[in-house]
Amino acid sequence: KTIYLKDYKAPEFTVKTCDLVFELFEEYTQVTNLMQIVKMDKSAKDLVLDSVELELVEIHLNDVKLEEERYVVEKESLRVLDVEDEFKLIIINKIYPHRNSELEGLYKSGNIFCTQNEPEGFRRITPYIDRPDVMAVFKTTLVASREKYPVLLSNGNTESNFKLDDGRHGVTWSDPYPKPSYLFALVAGDLGVVKDKYITASGKYVRLNIYTDKGNESKCKHAMKSLKEAMQWDEEKYGREYDLSLYNIVAVDSFNMGAMENKGLNIFNSAYVLADEDTATDANFMGIQSVIAHEYFHNWTGNRITCRDWFQLTLKEGLTVFRDQCFSADLNSKEVQRIEDVKALRERQFVEDNSPMAHPIQPDSYMAINNFYTATVYEKGAEVIRMLHTLLGEQKYRKAMDLYFDTFDAQAVRTDDFLWAMSKAGEMNLEQFKRWYHQSGTPKLDVDEKFEDGTYTLTLIQKIPHAVDGSEQKPHFFPLKIGLLDESGKEILEKTLLISKEKEEFLFKTSFKPVLSINRDFSAPIIIDQKETHYGFLMKHDTNSFAKYEAAQLFGIQIIESLMQGNDINDEYVRAYGHILESDLDISYKALLLELPSISALMQRQNVVDFELIYDAIEKLQKHLASLYKEKLLEIYSKFHNPLCVDLDANSIGSRSIKNRCLKLLSSLKSNEMAVMANEQYSNSLTMTDKVAALDILENISSEYSAVAFKHFHDKYRQNTLVMNKYFSLLAASHREGTLERVIALQKDAAYNELVPNLVRSLVGTFTRNYKYFHAKDGSGYKFVADKIIDIDKINPQMASSLAGAFKIYKKLNVQNKKMMKVELERVVSTHSLSKNVYEIVSKIIKNQ
Ligand code: ARG
Numbered sequence: 075k076t077i078y079l080k081d082y083k084a085p086e087f088t089v090k091t092c093d094l095v096f097e098l099f100e101e102y103t104q105v106t107n108l109m110q111i112v113k114m115d116k117s118a119k120d121l122v123l124d125s126v127e128l129e130l131v132e133i134h135l136n137d138v139k140l141e142e143e144r145y146v147v148e149k150e151s152l153r154v155l156d157v158e159d160e161f162k163l164i165i166i167n168k169i170y171p172h173r174n175s176e177l178e179g180l181y182k183s184g185n186i187f188c189t190q191n192e193p194e195g196f197r198r199i200t201p202y203i204d205r206p207d208v209m210a211v212f213k214t215t216l217v218a219s220r221e222k223y224p225v226l227l228s229n230g231n232t233e234s235n236f237k238l239d240d241g242r243h244g245v246t247w248s249d250p251y252p253k254p255s256y257l258f259a260l261v262a263g264d265l266g267v268v269k270d271k272y273i274t275a276s277g278k279y280v281r282l283n284i285y286t287d288k289g290n291e292s293k294c295k296h297a298m299k300s301l302k303e304a305m306q307w308d309e310e311k312y313g314r315e316y317d318l319s320l321y322n323i324v325a326v327d328s329f330n331m332g333a334m335e336n337k338g339l340n341i342f343n344s345a346y347v348l349a350d351e352d353t354a355t356d357a358n359f360m361g362i363q364s365v366i367a368h369e370y371f372h373n374w375t376g377n378r379i380t381c382r383d384w385f386q387l388t389l390k391e392g393l394t395v396f397r398d399q400c401f402s403a404d405l406n407s408k409e410v411q412r413i414e415d416v417k418a419l420r421e422r423q424f425v426e427d428n429s430p431m432a433h434p435i436q437p438d439s440y441m442a443i444n445n446f447y448t449a450t451v452y453e454k455g456a457e458v459i460r461m462l463h464t465l466l467g468e469q470k471y472r473k474a475m476d477l478y479f480d481t482f483d484a485q486a487v488r489t490d491d492f493l494w495a496m497s498k499a500g501e502m503n504l505e506q507f508k509r510w511y512h513q514s515g516t517p518k519l520d521v522d523e524k525f526e527d528g529t530y531t532l533t534l535i536q537k538i539p540h541a542v543d544g545s546e547q548k549p550h551f552f553p554l555k556i557g558l559l560d561e562s563g564k565e566i567l568e569k570t571l572l573i574s575k576e577k578e579e580f581l582f583k584t585s586f587k588p589v590l591s592i593n594r595d596f597s598a599p600i601i602i603d604q605k606e607t608h609y610g611f612l613m614k615h616d617t618n619s620f621a622k623y624e625a626a627q628l629f630g631i632q633i634i635e636s637l638m639q640g641n642d643i644n645d646e647y648v649r650a651y652g653h654i655l656e657s658d659l660d661i662s663y664k665a666l667l668l669e670l671p672s673i674s675a676l677m678q679r680q681n682v683v684d685f686e687l688i689y690d691a692i693e694k695l696q697k698h699l700a701s702l703y704k705e706k707l708l709e710i711y712s713k714f715h716n717p718l719c720v721d722l723d724a725n726s727i728g729s730r731s732i733k734n735r736c737l738k739l740l741s742s743l744k745s746n747e748m749a750v751m752a753n754e755q756y757s758n759s760l761t762m763t764d765k766v767a768a769l770d771i772l773e774n775i776s777s778e779y780s781a782v783a784f785k786h787f788h789d790k791y792r793q794n795t796l797v798m799n800k801y802f803s804l805l806a807a808s809h810r811e812g813t814l815e816r817v818i819a820l821q822k823d824a825a826y827n828e829l830v831p832n833l834v835r836s837l838v839g840t841f842t843r844n845y846k847y848f849h850a851k852d853g854s855g856y857k858f859v860a861d862k863i864i865d866i867d868k869i870n871p872q873m874a875s876s877l878a879g880a881f882k883i884y885k886k887l888n889v890q891n892k893k894m895m896k897v898e899l900e901r902v903v904s905t906h907s908l909s910k911n912v913y914e915i916v917s918k919i920i921k922n923q
């Protein structure tokens with residue numbers, strides 16, 4: 075069944091207050107739910123509550139036990155017949171958290187009771203009007219064994235504690251802020267805690283707690299530091315203070331996504347909380363900083379102001395991602411952050427946008443809303459907010475955000491309401507801009523340049539792709555930042571052009587033909603198609619850090635594509651690459667400039683994908699650069715290789731990043747010398763960053779070294795599931811012979827567990843991105859993944875449907891691969907009692923062939 079935005083109706087009833095009692099036992103949990111309900115639409119007769127797999131104990135309406143003929147238990151709802159305008163309803167029901175493997179609603183992660191209710195998990199806990207535009211004040215009492223669950227948490231503040239005679243105890247929590255059910259949370263467990271505090275700008279004292287499994291307390295330092303940095307940043311940049319006197323974070327191992335912004339009680343995938351030098355990579359530390367900030371920022375953009383319905387998801391997610399990206403840019407390196415964000419957008423969102431699953435950042439229909447927590451809604455959504463920021467400028471953007479907060483606080487609103495504030499305070503007509511919310515696909519911009527009689531003419535033509543259903547879409551309105559350079563590389567002009575028509579022409583008076591640097595800072599999420607290119611020149615001279623990186627990437631792509639056509643390696647590129655090697659740019663940035671284009675970047679440009687052609691060409695280029703610049707690469711490696719350094723300052727991180735880039739390139743020579751170097755790095759370096767980089771190289775160039783090192787790694791870390799994720803994912807990404815057989819065998823490893831999403835993502839998820847073996851010509855990779863989708867769908871449909879996304883490249887495959895994949899797609903889609911999650915993805919892929 076498909077749900078459409080156009081069918082939205084305001085709720086007939088609303089819940090004023092919701093008082094919950096959870097009696098937690100090992101075998102079941104009893105929930106008592108007391109609601110004060112008010113009729114909003116006087117013509118409504120029955121109250122319909124959302125409810126999944128309801129095991130009802132009893133219902134009381136205004137303190138009278140309801141006879142069975144007064145209500146109906148339907149498939150996904152509970153209907154109470156013929157109710158008054160205002161009433162009190164008590165529902166008592168039973169749930170089974172220890173059997174909940176979907177990880178939605180109330181479930182157990184190890185020995186911890188926890189919840190995940192966004193978007194529609196609450197209906198698995200108790201019957202409710204489970205939609206974000208119903209906002210109630212919640213009070214929650216938890217009762218559990220004192221010995222097993224000494225820590226009992228929910229949203230808001232502790233109101234009271236009590237002890238019972240039978241070894242049980244209870245805590246009552248109350249949250250003064252009305253909220254939708256998706257922000258409700260509870261946690262019960264025997265947890266360790268790290269405590270800290272934060273004084274807000276206006277002097278309010280806030281207690282900060284991070285809870286984890288006991289023994290992990292020392293790994294919470296970075297998360298705590300990041301939380302305080304985020305709190306301060308939101309005060310400085312957005313004038314937003316925290317609004318409760320307590321902020322709790324709980325880390326759990328079994329979690330479908332990254333983390334959840336439940337009011338005052340964030341629940342996190344432990345991968346985004348726990349870190350120390352011995353077990354976490356530099357990228358893990360960065361990930362923690364950004365996800366901690368992301369969930370914190372949701373307190374204003376998401377919780378105080380929430381979404382009217384789930385079609386509005388990007389209202390909170392796109393905006394909050396934009397906020398966390400800016401935060402990370404401010405705290406670390408702006409130039410590196412921007413490049414990393416764009417890289418991630420292209421690898422995931424651009425691929426999605428060019429697939430049968432393409433959708434606007436505000437979709438107009440869905441089967442399973444859980445399938446729409448996508449790169450498009452999140453990352454493209456953030457790019458759309460960034461364009462608004464560019465169009466309005468920092469000052470007006472801030473004024474517009476203030477207006478948004480002032481106008482819509484405590485409400486559930488739409489993206490249109492947000493755009494109203496942007497347009498009003500930003501003094502800008504955004505009617506055409508709205509198309510970014512309703513059109514899918516990545517726009518292309520054809521660029522044509524002409525120089526004649528002292529006039530440089532830039533002609534830009536928007537090529538807007540059709541929607542998935544084949545319908546035509548219209549030109550967009552966006553800012554395009556450009557620079558013009560003279561032949562010596564000096565910048566003569568930088569300007570942000572406003573593009574709105576399908577065809578635009580811009581004239582510049584100059585005495586010479588300038589070199590164009592286009593879409594600086596990636597000012598719009600589009601694909602540039604330039605007739606005339608000067609990549610080598612821009613790699614050297616461009617003053618915009620993003621555009622310089624882009625030139626290096628595009629030049630690399632040009633060379634690889636030309637190799638794929640059987641040509642020789644272009645000398646100008648090789649010299650430009652050497653020029654960067656010699657330059658003394660910031661080392662983190664330089665490491666990015668030295669990165670060759672990814673397989674995914676090249677795939678996206680092929681109409682019919684042929685992987686072998688791509689990696690053979692990339693390998694050839696790597697080998698050429700590595701042998702030509704061997705000495706320089708070795709010199710950089712030894713200059714920055716500092717095995718005992720575990721510091722996390724920019725210079726230490728940058729050093730690891732650049733020397734590992736050099737080592738990786740050198741490893742394409744597949745010589746014993748490089749294997750020895752990588753092996754030494756594995757044995758001597760203290761950081762996980764260096765160990766993982768070394769293992770990746772060993773696995774791909776030397777089966778002997780690899781076997782020993784991986785065994786050592788396994789022996790050392792087999793008890794640490796976060797590190798074992800890295801173990802599985804390194805092996806699943808291997809290009810060495812026999813990877814699929816090893817992946818299959820690894821499922822039997824004692825550390826592997828199909829119930830834990832992180833582990834499935836590390837092993838099976840990584841394998842789907844191993845182009846060489848996932849797309850093996852004999853179809854063995856497709857068959858393995860299809861089997862896993864079918865198995866895991868019975869455990870956790872959300873996890874299964876995210877694996878199914880790996881098939882979205884179907885339409886673009888070559889004949890042979892396509893034939894093999896088709897068999898598997900059809901097998902999956904015809905599986906008995908398939909979830910709607912997997913069905914939605916796979917049926918869209920098949921339909922769109
Ligand atoms: N709101 C969370 C975040 O972006 C994501 C939760 C999504 N969960 C889900 N089951 N779809 O921070």
Ligand code: ZN
Nearest residue numbers: 368372391394
């Ligand atoms: Zn979010």
